[in-house]
Every structure is written in structure tokens, then in C-alpha cells.
Amino acid sequence: MDRNTIVGFLLIAGIMVGFTLLTRPSEEEIMRQKTYNDSNALVQKQQFEAQQLNDSLYNTLAITDSLVNTTDSTAVALRSDAFGGFSAAAFGEEQFYTLENEVLKLTLTNKGGRVYSAELKEHKAQDGQPLVLFDKEESEFNYVLVTNNNRVVNSSELYFEPQGDWEKDAQGNQTLTLRLNTNLPESYIDFIYTLPADDYMVRYEVKANRMNEVMPMSVNSLEFNWKSDIRQQEKGRSFEERYSALHYRYVADDMEKLNPTKDEQKNIDNQIKWIAFKDQYFSSVLIADKSFTSTLLKSEKLNEHSGYLKSYQADAVVPFDLTGKEPTGFRMYFGPNHYKTLAGYDKGVEKEDRLYLRELVSLGWGIFGWVNRYMIIPMFNFFSKYIGNFGIIILLLTLVIKIVLFPLTYKSYLSSAKMRVLKPEIDEINARIPADKAMERQQATMALYNKMGVSPMSGCIPMLLQMPILIALFQFFPAAIELRQESFLWAKDLSAYDAIVSWKANIPLISSVLDNHISLFAVLMTVTSIFSTKISMQNTTTSPDQPGAGMMKYMMYFMPVIFFFMFNSYASGLTYYYFLSSLFTVLLTALIRLTIDDEKLLAELRAKSKVKAKNPKKKSGFMERLETMQREQQKAVRENAKKRR
Numbered sequence: 001m002d003r004n005t006i007v008g009f010l011l012i013a014g015i016m017v018g019f020t021l022l023t024r025p026s027e028e029e030i031m032r033q034k035t036y037n038d039s040n041a042l043v044q045k046q047q048f049e050a051q052q053l054n055d056s057l058y059n060t061l062a063i064t065d066s067l068v069n070t071t072d073s074t075a076v077a078l079r080s081d082a083f084g085g086f087s088a089a090a091f092g093e094e095q096f097y098t099l100e101n102e103v104l105k106l107t108l109t110n111k112g113g114r115v116y117s118a119e120l121k122e123h124k125a126q127d128g129q130p131l132v133l134f135d136k137e138e139s140e141f142n143y144v145l146v147t148n149n150n151r152v153v154n155s156s157e158l159y160f161e162p163q164g165d166w167e168k169d170a171q172g173n174q175t176l177t178l179r180l181n182t183n184l185p186e187s188y189i190d191f192i193y194t195l196p197a198d199d200y201m202v203r204y205e206v207k208a209n210r211m212n213e214v215m216p217m218s219v220n221s222l223e224f225n226w227k228s229d230i231r232q233q234e235k236g237r238s239f240e241e242r243y244s245a246l247h248y249r250y251v252a253d254d255m256e257k258l259n260p261t262k263d264e265q266k267n268i269d270n271q272i273k274w275i276a277f278k279d280q281y282f283s284s285v286l287i288a289d290k291s292f293t294s295t296l297l298k299s300e301k302l303n304e305h306s307g308y309l310k311s312y313q314a315d316a317v318v319p320f321d322l323t324g325k326e327p328t329g330f331r332m333y334f335g336p337n338h339y340k341t342l343a344g345y346d347k348g349v350e351k352e353d354r355l356y357l358r359e360l361v362s363l364g365w366g367i368f369g370w371v372n373r374y375m376i377i378p379m380f381n382f383f384s385k386y387i388g389n390f391g392i393i394i395l396l397l398t399l400v401i402k403i404v405l406f407p408l409t410y411k412s413y414l415s416s417a418k419m420r421v422l423k424p425e426i427d428e429i430n431a432r433i434p435a436d437k438a439m440e441r442q443q444a445t446m447a448l449y450n451k452m453g454v455s456p457m458s459g460c461i462p463m464l465l466q467m468p469i470l471i472a473l474f475q476f477f478p479a480a481i482e483l484r485q486e487s488f489l490w491a492k493d494l495s496a497y498d499a500i501v502s503w504k505a506n507i508p509l510i511s512s513v514l515d516n517h518i519s520l521f522a523v524l525m526t527v528t529s530i531f532s533t534k535i536s537m538q539n540t541t542t543s544p545d546q547p548g549a550g551m552m553k554y555m556m557y558f559m560p561v562i563f564f565f566m567f568n569s570y571a572s573g574l575t576y577y578y579f580l581s582s583l584f585t586v587l588l589t590a591l592i593r594l595t596i597d598d599e600k601l602l603a604e605l606r607a608k609s610k611v612k613a614k615n616p617k618k619k620s621g622f623m624e625r626l627e628t629m630q631r632e633q634q635k636a637v638r639e640n641a642k643k644r645r
Helices: 003-023 027-069 073-089 237-242 339-346 366-386 390-421 423-432 438-452 456-479 510-514 520-538 549-567 572-595 598-614 621-644
Strands: 096-100 104-109 115-124 130-134 139-146 152-154 161-163 174-181 188-195 201-209 221-231 245-250 255-257 264-268 272-278 282-301 308-319 328-336 499-502 517-519
Touching: 073 152, 073 174, 096 174, 096 188, 104 188, 104 328, 115 139, 115 282, 115 328, 130 221, 130 282, 221 272, 221 282, 237 308, 245 282, 245 308, 272 308, 339 366, 366 390, 366 456, 390 423, 390 456, 390 572, 390 598, 423 438, 456 572, 517 520, 520 549, 520 572, 549 572
Parallel strands: none
Antiparallel strands: 096 104, 104 115, 115 130, 139 152, 139 221, 161 174, 174 188, 188 201, 201 328, 221 308, 245 255, 245 272, 264 282, 272 282, 282 308, 282 328, 499 517
């Protein structure tokens, strides 16, 4: 090797060493590359483990499928051990069957032999879609079955088989029988569903056949579990929640319900006739032929963004005859909370056998319920026969009520007018008697009223007599399903609020109180109420210098504003009625005022006082008691003053 070759190799080596030194990465770059390599290795490791897991699951499912489909002795033994005498129904494919009439469409499933979904054909959801009470996994229904070899099996896990044909009979009734087979051909349980031609009430029976060969002879009852998530069906969630609750009725007592405003669970030892999963306008009701015992009821509020209001659950025990001589009978109601429909199930029925499902429609207790049942509902139904616009019906209803109450209204106004025309004489009494002698002032005022034949209570009693009607209508309108999705003027749904202004942003305090909207009928109700209050205040005889008079005046004007915040989210049908009621009150008051001449009325009072002075009559019991109380109070004041001196 010559010298030039050696020099060339040395130069090449130097260049390579120099290039290596110049291009060598820094410590930071080395650490970054190491992290990158470690990350790649971790990802590859995770992918490998995931693939292994998928392969393992695939192999497990394949083994399970082969065990299910195989008929060898090992698989049969495993199935028999898990499900006991019900192993013949342990596996299958879910299938659906439909029972349908003019108002109700039921879908039943062979898995569990239960009602899978319920659609009310005469009603629509808020989005215009068919109204479905529950569907798919939103509802569960299960019986707990015990076998001779001490296996506990849930009916919801077993597959039933349809029996025969479920064509309509001559009356239009449809019957579907779903059979739960066992390992013994002669031992089975039939679930029998019968849907009438035009009704919301379904007949449901559980009938056994020689089940004493599969289940222990000691079994004489079944435990069932019923659970359902209640869909939000209406426009205003907070208002709908208020009227949605789990109701139940005792066999020998009244209906009760769980608290609709919070989660609640209740154990009941007494016998129960029916259990209702109720929302504002629709219910699913399970009615026992005999009764439910050892009942656990549970109601849970659900998240407002879930699309559901509440989750209801009922666990109870029902009688069960293993031999099948006496089937376990139920009725199932899937329908609207319509008073006339629910009351119809008690027509022609002995009192001890009545269901009283009509109590699901909240009409108020005591006298308020009586007013609704015997006055408001008959009037409402009468107008509904001839008029299709429910806004006009409410107008006529309000007009009739005002006409009926007109004598009381007139008497109340006349009493206020009498006290108003006497105001100059009352002012004279107040000027003559110092303010620190309140008892003397009161005695002198009552003496004047007695002399003129005026009773302060005569104006209050007519107003009190009107209160039951006002409160009854407060109960009626939110419960009247007839108003649901019925429009009038700008209100698209008289059963919900009529928002003219709405917003999505959360405004502190305002959003929580107004629920992010302002209802026009609520505004009109407030304005007319203020005018009505102003007219009413003009008829009072309260002196400005009377203690608390100014505060009372402001409170009277402030109350309609408070009512606006209370009723802003209520049904627009209710606020529309209150608006009409206040408007008619203003108009009637103005009309009555035109017919009453204050000077003529004062002259009549003075003329009567002269006649009364010539022919004094015995004082009324009320006036005597009032004067006696005044004398006793005045005596007590004098004695206290004497003691202080």
C-alpha cells in the first residue's frame, strides 16, 4: 500500500469522525428519542395484550355457544343444574307478538312473557310521534320461581311459547297465551292476556298446570318484581314532576302515594288492591283480583337530562295455586288519567268491589273535590259535546261561574258601598276621638254601623263562599287531560305554559324562579288582578292614618306579582281562567257601580236608621257578643292603667 493510499484512508477516517462529532445528538435529543421508543414499545405491548384478550373472549364465546347448542349429557347436566325443572325454557330466541284495538297497542315478548311496550293510539308525544308509555328495557316484570332442587329462577330469564291462535273473537276481544314449559310435558305455567275490543283495561291471568311436580308443595304464593322508568311526556318538566307519583290503594282503605318531590321507599304490610305508576296524564296500573301483600314500593327521581322523570319499583307477593284450579288474576290498565274513563270502571259495581281509579285524577280533597266532581266536570263535559275549541269552553265556564256567583258578588260590593258612604261619619269619629283611645274609636264605629244597619261581616262572607270554587279550579285545570295539546290563540298547549319570551342562559335567581321563560297569560292575569285590587281598594273605608294601612295597601298590590312568579310555569289553561275571572270581576264591579248611587244609598241608610230608632229591634247575637268583648277589653285596659298609676 503506497503513501497516497494511506493518506486517502486517513482523510476519509478523519472526515467520518468529524461528521460523527458534528451530527451527534444532544443529551435532550437522546432523552426525547428514548421516550419515543419507549412509547412505541408500550403501544405495541398494549395492542398485543388487547389482541390476546379479544382472542380469549372469542374463544370463550365460542365455547359457550357450543355448550348452548350441544345436546350431550354434560351440557344437559349443566343446564339442569342451573335452572332446575325450568331448564327446558332456559334458552331461546326473543320474539314479539302484538295485541291491538282502537285505543291501545301492546307488544309482548316471549322472553319473560311480559308486556314489552304500550302505545296509546289516541294520544301523541310532544314531538308528534306515537305516545309510548314504555318500551324495550324501560320496564321490567319478573316472578321469582323456586324448584324442587332448591334452584331460584327468574321468569324474566326464561322463554315462553305462544299457544294456538290469537285472532279476534266475535266481540272483538283478543287473547294470547304464552306458556312457560318445564322438563315435564304436563307441568307448565300459562300467562294469558286478553285485550278487549275498545278498552285500555287488559285481563291478565297466571295459571299453573301440575306445577306441584316441579315446584315444592309448600309454595302457595309468588313474589313479583315490577319496575318502570317514566318518560317525560310534557313540555314543562318541573310541573310534570309535581303531578307524577307512585300511587297505591288499600283493599279496605283510601288511596295513598309516595312523595312526588323526593326519593322515597315504603314497606307495606297491609293488603293492597292496586299499584299505579303515574305521570301527569297517563298511568300504568296493576290491579289484583285479590290483593298484594308484603309490598315494597320505591320511587326515585331521575336526572333532568335523562329524558325520564322517575323510576318506580314495586315488589310484592300474590297468591299462587300450583295445581291450577284457581288462577292468579290481574287487570292491567295502560291509559290516560281521564276522570270519566276511570270512573266508568265502577259503574254497576258493588261498592265493596269498586276500584276508585278515578282518584288518580287529582281534584282536591273534601269540598274542593266535590265542587270539581259535581259542578265543574259536568259543565266541562257538557260544553265539550258541542264545542271543539277549549279556549271557548273555558270562557263559557268562567262566564257561567261568574253568573252563578253574581248575587254574592253584588252583596259583597253593596256592603262595601254602604261602608264607603259612611266614611265621612267615620272620619268624624276618628277626628273626635284621639288615636290612643282605639277601643273607644272601635266602639263608636260599631255603634254607627249598628245604627245604620250595616254589618262589616256581610261583605266578607260572600267572598269566603267563592273560595272553594277558586281552589277547586286550581286543582282541576292541571289534571284535565282534555286540555293536553289543545291550542288557543298563541298558546299551543293549554296544559302547559304559553311562553312568549324564553332564554337558555342561566340568570341567577331569575332562571330558577321563572324557569327561563315568561308566560303571556300569566302576565295578563297579573295585570288584571292589579286593576281588580285597585278597584277593591277604592271601596274600602280604611283611614290613611290607621296603623299599618300603608303597608296593607302595598301588600294588596304586591300579591298579584307574587302570584305571577307562582303561576308562570303552570298550565296556560289555568292562568287563562284566572285572567278571565279577574277581567270579569273588573267589568262586573264597574257595572254594579253604575247602578248604585252613593247619595241615594246614604239617604236610604239614614231613613232606615230613623225607622230603627223609633222601632228598636233586638240586636243580633253577633253584635251583642262583639259589644260584650269590647266592654271587657275596655275594662281590662282601665284596670291595667290603674295598676300602672
